[in-house]
Amino acid sequence: MAVDVKVVLAGVGGQGAVLAGYVLAASAIKEGLSVRTYGDMGMSRRGGSVSSFVNIFDKEGTSATAVGTADLLVGLEPIEAVRYCKYLKEDGIVVVNSYLILPSTVGKKDRAELSEVENLLEFLKKNFKKTIVFDANKIACEINSLTTNIVMLGAAFSTGKIPVSTETFKQTLRDSFAPEIAEMNIEAFERGYDECNRK
Amino acid sequence: MAISNVAGNPGEKTLLLGNEAIARGFIEGGLRVAASYPGTPASEILNTLINVGDKYGIYTEWSTNEKVAAEVAISTAISGLRSMVSMKGVGVNVASEPFQAFSYMGTVGGIVLVSADDVGMHSSHTEQDNRFFAREAYLPIFEPPGPMGAHQMAKAALDFSEKWGQPVMFRTTTRIGHSAADITLGPVQKTKEKGEFKRDPNRWVNLPVNARRMRRELIERMEKIGEEVESIPFNQIVAEGDGQFGVISCGVTFNVVREAFKDLGLGDKIGLMKIGTPYPLPKKMVQQFLASNERVLIVEEVEPFVETQVKSLAHEGSLSTQILGKEHIPLAGESGPREVVMGLSQFMGMEPPNRFERADRIWKEAQALIPPRPPVLCPGCGHRTAFFAINVVEKKLGLKKEGGIVKPSDIGCYTLGYQSPLNAVDTNYCMGSSIGASSGFSHVIDNKIVCTIGDSTFFHSGIPPLLNAVYNKADINVVVLDNSTTAMTGFQPHPGVGTTATGQDTKCILIEDVARACGADTVDVVGSLDLDGLVEALEKAVNTSGVSVVVARQPCVLLDVRTRLKKGEKIKKYQVDQELCTKCELCLNLFGCPAFRKIDDVIDVDLALCNGCAACANILVCPQEAFKEVD
Incomplete structure (x- = not known):
């Protein structure tokens, strides 16, 4: 069967959405597939909204993802998951970190109302076929707070939507990073995978 | 990578x-x-x-x-x-x-x-x-x-x-x-x-x-x-089509157009020409394509650059082909899958696919649920403290009543001083414009003027306008926000860093030396995280006529923390002592560090984000001095 999978990663600048997108893309190349990615850079350092689009295919594809066409949305933060969910198909899957990061530019009158994570999760559940929610920050912080992105990729792999084997992905981590960093991320990946495999 | x-x-x-x-x-x-x-x-x-x-x-x-x-x-x-x-x-x-x-x-x-x-x-x-x-x-x-x-x-x-x-x-x-x-x-x-x-x-x-x-x-x-x-392969008639409709596509839109053909089920009915050299155009090839199609749509982003040339070629060749472009493809913004599918279906007289309706509804509902998340200055960034100090001085000297300090700024991370709650950027035109703009203002308005410019931007194009300000007797205050790198683009070095692109040691040119050489009337150097020192230097500058330069210096916090962690240093973090916090929210409403948060009526610091700059421990940020170092 032809491979044509579109993944959207969305998060807050500093969480590593773009880097995670690259590692995912590199792992797909290892399996002989083609990839096109597009990631935000430049004016989106710490604190801004950041996204990464990863399209994996075996014949033809583009880096541009139209609204309503993605198969999987990986939300590193719930507000950003909602911001980018328009790209997802109706029968697409959302994997979302429940840990909220409220923008510092939010004025005092909106602060309380916008802090309700449940509203955001309900919205995702209502609009898409399947929404998997878990606290990726809690898991990441037990390993290293910088591994949230890879915990989330572990969860994304557990949906079975990504046409790359977990072994190839772990090997890509080993090939791309220093041994201690790779091992830390492999642990993060496995923890995310196991946490959501049951959901 | x-x-x-x-x-x-x-x-x-x-x-x-x-x-x-x-x-x-x-x-x-x-x-x-x-x-x-x-x-x-x-x-x-x-x-x-x-x-x-x-x-x-x-x-x-x-x-x-x-x-x-x-x-x-x-x-x-x-x-x-x-x-x-x-x-x-x-x-x-x-x-x-x-x-x-x-x-x-x-x-x-x-x-x-x-x-x-x-x-x-x-x-x-x-x-x-x-x-x-x-x-x-x-x-x-x-x-x-x-x-x-x-x-x-x-x-x-x-x-x-x-x-x-x-x-x-x-x-x-x-x-x-x-x-x-x-x-x-x-x-x-x-x-x-x-x-x-x-x-x-x-x-x-x-x-x-x-x-x-x-x-x-x-x-x-x-x-x-x-x-x-x-005859170069980047220009090519990719598909002949049936002679009725054709598309000429240039640059990044080419793959989007091909996807749109698939999406709309156009198959090989439609002609397609790919342009890789929009100037000069392959004239004969374009005219051949025009001659074999009744109607042609030009798909390119931004300006009708290819379109106007193609129209002129049709005229030269006395071709009657109907040529359309910006009627269907937007002038502003990217032409992504949606814009191209919509433009193409209008051009072909087809119904556009209806999946956009669902996406539009979802986006409309989503917007009501979420706040915008613009890029902001990082936790611990010295620019935040400098902007905050300018705001403190404005208030302290009672200048708000007189229309406030006018604050031209420039291009770099610090343009984000524009965001709430700092709101400390009034104008920005282009690289180096802060100082030139300030000179202009000083001749025609009575407000005090404090402009901000980054270190890399200062070396790029800040020196001629500084000379101009001195030479033409402007009364301005220039704050050079020196984080010792070109931060926003990924930490590239510049003449004030002491290393070349390849990491070799080289002369380090100090901004204060350049400012003195340019003839500035006063030049002070303060640490960007030294809030009291900044307020003092800015107060002096504002009260001195002529050109005053304050160099606010602190290495970019992202680089600094990275270097210190590599050396095995511990980053001291700060947390709110809840016994002392009166929930006045001044920290959130005036300083706005992204590490501050308010959840369930409790104001505290997200320690994962705190970079330990200690600015919050200053009484100017928290009158209760509730921010305390974490053990």
Whole structure:
């Protein structure tokens, strides 16, 4: 069967959405597939909204993802998951970190109302076929707070939507990073995978 | 990035970012010199070449600005070697003059000006289409459809430039530069180390007597180039169609158009022509395509650059083909899958697919649930403290009543001082504009003026306006926000850092020395996190007439924390003592560190985000002094 999978990663600048997108893309190349990615850079350092689009295919594809066409949305933060969910198909899957990061530019009158994570999760559940929610920050912080992105990729792999084997992905981590960093991320990946495999 | 292997062996397949693919293309084309000034979306081209320059014998430099970078590259080309100069789209404005002149002279070695246009304005202040600049300067344009095409075209552009003795523009966009694809590496042409300058003043000195002759030669050269582009593979009639409808697509829209054909089920009914050299156009090929189609849609981003030329070619060839373009394809912003599908279905008289309705409804509902998340200054950033200090001084001196301090600013991370709650950026036009704008204001308004400019921007284009302010007796205060790097584009060094692009030690030029040399009336240097010191220095500056310069210096917190962690240092963090907190929210409403949060009526610090700058421990940020160091 032809491979044509579109993944959207969305998060807050500093969480590593773009880097995670690259590692995912590199792992797909290892399996002989083609990839096109597009990631935000430049004016989106710490604190801004950041996204990464990863399209994996075996014949033809583009880096541009139209609204309503993605198969999987990986939300590193719930507000950003909602911001980018328009790209997802109706029968697409959302994997979302429940840990909220409220923008510092939010004025005092909106602060309380916008802090309700449940509203955001309900919205995702209502609009898409399947929404998997878990606290990726809690898991990441037990390993290293910088591994949230890879915990989330572990969860994304557990949906079975990504046409790359977990072994190839772990090997890509080993090939791309220093041994201690790779091992830390492999642990993060496995923890995310196991946490959501049951959901 | 260890994930990609720009320096891999020929035949190897690797993930390359568009900008890395461009760099690799230049390497394969035997590049000798690469110069640039950092700017999104171009920065990664030179970053990549710096990392592998040693291996391939390429000299790389971060020049002080785009004009200087252009001059460095031009001298290489005149010496018979190959060079490239890359910059963000708006940087071409700065590099314009040398290229206007050099185009007349023509080149010896291949030379490519990379214009990375920011279509969609992801991180630029204009969406300008530099193909018009290239046309005006007689620079043939190579415009790739994506990272793979960019890889092939970068090498081809160097070859083409050398073959025809003409500098070339390589026009890319953010979408291409920041997309990544699996790319198969090609063989590398080895460069010579030394060039040769052949003295020829009648050519290299652009006195009018020479320029008049060279302009005529340039026009002849371009006519021949016009013939050549008929046969290069980047221009191509891809599909003949059934003679009714045809699309001419240029640049990044090409792959989007092909996807849209699939999406709309158009199959082989519709003709398709691909343009890789929008200037000069392959005239005969375009006219042939027009002659075989009744109606043609031109799909290109931003300005109707190809469109107007095609219309003129139709006129020249007495062709009655109906030509449409910007009637259906937007002038502003990127032309992504949606814009192209909509434009194409309008052009064909078809119903557009209805899946956008669902996406639109979801987006409308989503917007009601979520706040915008603009980029902001990082936790612990010295710029925040400096802007906060300016606001404190404004209040302390009672200036708010008199219309407040006018605060021109400039281009860099610190433009984010615009965001709430700081609101400390009143104007910003272009690189270096803060000081020139302040001079202008000081002659026509009574407000006190405090402008902000970053260190890299100061070296780029802040020095002539500072001299101007002193010379023309302006009464202004200039705060140089010195974080000792070019932060927003990824930590490139500049003359005030003490290292070159490749990490070699070099002279470190201090901004305070330059300011004194420019004749500033007072010059003070303060640590950006020393809130009390900043307030004192700013108060003095505002109360002194003439040109006062305050250098607020603190290494970029991201770099600083990274370096300290590597050394094994611990970062001291700060947390709110809930016993002392009165929930006045002044910290959130006036200072606004992104690490501060308020959940369930409790204000505290997200320790994962805190970078330990300690600014919050100052009584000016929290009157209760509730922020305490965490053990």
